[in-house]
Amino acid sequence: MSKVRVDLSQAVRDLNKFSNAGIRQAAVELEKQIIKEIEGGRSPVKAKGRFQRYSDSYRQQIRKNRFSNKRPSPVNLRLTGKLMKSLFIKAVGTNKIRIGFDNFLADIHNRQGAGKSKTVRRMLPTEIGETFTDNIFKAVLARLNKIAGRVFR
Amino acid sequence: MNLSRIPTNKQEAAKRDVGEFIVGEILRSVQRGQSPVEGRGSFKKLDPEYADEFKGGNRSPNLDQQGDMLDALEFEVTTGGVKVGIFEESQVPKADGHNNFSGLSELPVRRFIPDATEDFRRDIKSGVNQILDGYRENDFGRSVLDFADDFLVTTAASQFIQADDTISIESILAGLQGDLFE
Numbered sequence: 001m002s003k004v005r006v007d008l009s010q011a012v013r014d015l016n017k018f019s020n021a022g023i024r025q026a027a028v029e030l031e032k033q034i035i036k037e038i039e040g041g042r043s044p045v046k047a048k049g050r051f052q053r054y055s056d057s058y059r060q061q062i063r064k065n066r067f068s069n070k071r072p073s074p075v076n077l078r079l080t081g082k083l084m085k086s087l088f089i090k091a092v093g094t095n096k097i098r099i100g101f102d103n104f105l106a107d108i109h110n111r112q113g114a115g116k117s118k119t120v121r122r123m124l125p126t127e128i129g130e131t132f133t134d135n136i137f138k139a140v141l142a143r144l145n146k147i148a149g150r151v152f153r
Numbered sequence: 154m155n156l157s158r159i160p161t162n163k164q165e166a167a168k169r170d171v172g173e174f175i176v177g178e179i180l181r182s183v184q185r186g187q188s189p190v191e192g193r194g195s196f197k198k199l200d201p202e203y204a205d206e207f208k209g210g211n212r213s214p215n216l217d218q219q220g221d222m223l224d225a226l227e228f229e230v231t232t233g234g235v236k237v238g239i240f241e242e243s244q245v246p247k248a249d250g251h252n253n254f255s256g257l258s259e260l261p262v263r264r265f266i267p268d269a270t271e272d273f274r275r276d277i278k279s280g281v282n283q284i285l286d287g288y289r290e291n292d293f294g295r296s297v298l299d300f301a302d303d304f305l306v307t308t309a310a311s312q313f314i315q316a317d318d319t320i321s322i323e324s325i326l327a328g329l330q331g332d333l334f335e
Binding site: 047050075 | 218
């Protein structure tokens with residue numbers, strides 16, 4: 001009979017280290033990517049594409065410089081900046097991330113619909129079966145791969 | 154597009170995911186003033202007069218003045234893969250003005266679609282391969298698609314985007330080995 005004992009304690013320590021760092025870094029990257037998508041006028045929700053353009057009347061007001069520095073495109077949902085600043089992403093426990101906008105406008109854009117036309121611009125995948133775009137996941141995975149490269153040297 | 158080992162009943166979905174991904178990557182590149190075409194680098198800055206008149210003085214070239222041209226960027230699923238481009242007739246001249254496939258444009262070339270001799274950047278092609286791998290049978294490792302599944306919203310609780318919305322990523326870290334050790 002041949003036997004061998006393998007000590008995996010270092011590997012387990014590395015895995016735990018990666019697990020702790022990974023969840024935090026995934027949250028940081030996800031936040032960055034959600035903001036990037038919305039500021040570029042794109043929904044972070046898979047299959048939703050570019051946000052619907054602003055209404056003609058709103059675009060007209062923008063052209064008349066009623067809102068300083070506001071451009072008709074991209075449709076970035078930014079006027080005062082408060083909505084974007086209200087985005088929070090937190091690692092909860094060891095394996096969950098909590099994501100949300102702490103601003104009433106988020107629900108108007110994301111679910112109820114804005115303006116007379118009730119235009120919905122999805123900011124988060126809150127409906128059953130929805131998820132973020134592959135573009136976002138690719139960026140998050142790239143960050144996790146980088147961290148893994150450092151931990152498992 | 155290499156659809157080998159992707160079951161026939163999943164090929165349509167794979168093509169759609171790839172099309173959507175490429176359109177997303179083009180828009181992300183253009184937003185930061187970079188070409189998604191391999192070897193094309195950053196776009197030339199906007200002319201100061203044009204920037205003053207239309208962009209509030211901002212000379213970053215994002216090809217997005219009114220949004221009509223980029224809104225028209227889309228993909229079509231074909232027999233062998235996907236076709237990505239500007240297909241809306243009214244926007245084609247603008248797109249050619251930037252890409253200059255006709256050779257008639259007098260604008261600085263800001264190519265956001267590769268011509269027949271070019272290709273997308275390597276990172277974009279690698280993303281496409283990751284998506285296709287996710288549809289392949291018998292592949293070891295996790296793909297962007299598997300990763301996305303971890304984020305699928307599975308509860309009806311999140312009608313409002315409030316602090317209670319929690320998206321589970323329970324198995325991300327447990328199953329990433331395929332990507333990590335590639």
